[in-house]
Amino acid sequence: MVTTDEKGPLTAKKKSVIIRSCDGDEFLVSESAAVLSTSLKKILEEKEDRLIHLSDIDNKTLAMVIAYLSTHADDGLSDDLKRSFDQEFVSGKEFDVLKYLVLATDTLQVTCLCYTVAKKMADIMKNKLVEWVRREFDIQNDYTPEAEAEIRRLDAWAWDDRQLEDD
Amino acid sequence: MGSFENLNVDAISNLPADVINNILARLSLRDAVRTSVLSREWRYKWTFIPEIVFGYEFGRAFLRKHIERIIDQVLSRHQIASSILLFCLSWRNCICTKFMGTGGVPNRFPDSFSSLIVVDLSMYLDSIVEVASFLCLIRSSPKLQMLRVTLCVYRIDGAVTELLRAQETPDRYLNQLRRVEIEVYTYADPLKEFARYVLACAARLEEMVIYDPKPRFSRGSLLNLTNELNRLPRASPSADLLVIKQDELTQQC
Numbered sequence: 001m002v003t004t005d006e007k008g009p010l011t012a013k014k015k016s017v018i019i020r021s022c023d024g025d026e027f028l029v030s031e032s033a034a035v036l037s038t039s040l041k042k043i044l045e046e047k048e049d050r051l052i053h054l055s056d057i058d059n060k061t062l063a064m065v066i067a068y069l070s071t072h073a074d075d076g077l078s079d080d081l082k083r084s085f086d087q088e089f090v091s092g093k094e095f096d097v098l099k100y101l102v103l104a105t106d107t108l109q110v111t112c113l114c115y116t117v118a119k120k121m122a123d124i125m126k127n128k129l130v131e132w133v134r135r136e137f138d139i140q141n142d143y144t145p146e147a148e149a150e151i152r153r154l155d156a157w158a159w160d161d162r163q164l165e166d167d
Numbered sequence: 168m169g170s171f172e173n174l175n176v177d178a179i180s181n182l183p184a185d186v187i188n189n190i191l192a193r194l195s196l197r198d199a200v201r202t203s204v205l206s207r208e209w210r211y212k213w214t215f216i217p218e219i220v221f222g223y224e225f226g227r228a229f230l231r232k233h234i235e236r237i238i239d240q241v242l243s244r245h246q247i248a249s250s251i252l253l254f255c256l257s258w259r260n261c262i263c264t265k266f267m268g269t270g271g272v273p274n275r276f277p278d279s280f281s282s283l284i285v286v287d288l289s290m291y292l293d294s295i296v297e298v299a300s301f302l303c304l305i306r307s308s309p310k311l312q313m314l315r316v317t318l319c320v321y322r323i324d325g326a327v328t329e330l331l332r333a334q335e336t337p338d339r340y341l342n343q344l345r346r347v348e349i350e351v352y353t354y355a356d357p358l359k360e361f362a363r364y365v366l367a368c369a370a371r372l373e374e375m376v377i378y379d380p381k382p383r384f385s386r387g388s389l390l391n392l393t394n395e396l397n398r399l400p401r402a403s404p405s406a407d408l409l410v411i412k413q414d415e416l417t418q419q420c
Contacts (some may be wrong), residue, residue, distance in 0.1 A: 121190050140177065154240075157197075
């Protein structure tokens, strides 16, 4: 058994855990919020440790994920409010921020948030010309012109560019 | 930023496969297929999307083309065709429109959907073109194992009932079909005729589940339907027939 003496005063709050980001920031999170992450839930089931170190999630991203978990663990909020929180949560975020978020949700196995963020990332790519996607995400086209033409020929139906956007 | 810096070859290419799948699955099929030319690394990423949805956009683009060939092309390139292949075609826009105003709906397509395992769609029993197109679609899918169909009706059309009744049974199609789920908003004759057709043809059928989603039909009418369908000849004598309410379906799964 872990006692409060060994672990310091923070563990005195029985239903909380401390999560530490890769850059050392610590967040106090209610256990009911933490267990919405399948990975954290497993860790908490396996050991009694109240301090979880996440070696590949930075503090900004972790703060966002925790805000999400805490909101969704709040029984006082209606499903509608949670849904509008989700919308607000991803709106206006840069693709790069979304990318770290989606990676974090993948690591932490927060399925709902992973879907929400992936949906937002897909919305950014939706109806865009290939050239736009390459430019926006800095993807190097390493096809020869012949190889590219051949692939476009294979799925010719997907290349009607009339309704696509380039900005 | 975080410690995923090694991923910054470009903004997205090196994301873990399941994350990429998650993103691609939320694009339209057309947008997902188009990612194959981004770079060589992206060549096959779309082929691992867990389910393929032939949606509205897809349908709009192919009214006058060989839609069955295109669908089969897409399906045959898809990597996980044997596991979960969903065919949520907004098919009213694809297949039905193709036949509107033409000489009529053929018995089956000249080319078959040889990779199609699961068909999942909704159908209005009011429209004879729609019902005929649906029959054409399932007969053109020789490997079809699972059929999930939602049957709706506004106004019963005797011609639809006649069309279904006139289907030759047993015919040589539907012989891989194992499971049929029919979500019903009507117990009218077209439903019974459709069930009769499937029961008479599907020689390997294991289970047919007819369920009431609301639920709004009485226990008695469910029983009557069960009794009526139980009297029909079956190509697969061991097939189970269940007529149930939605909540019972959940319990069963």
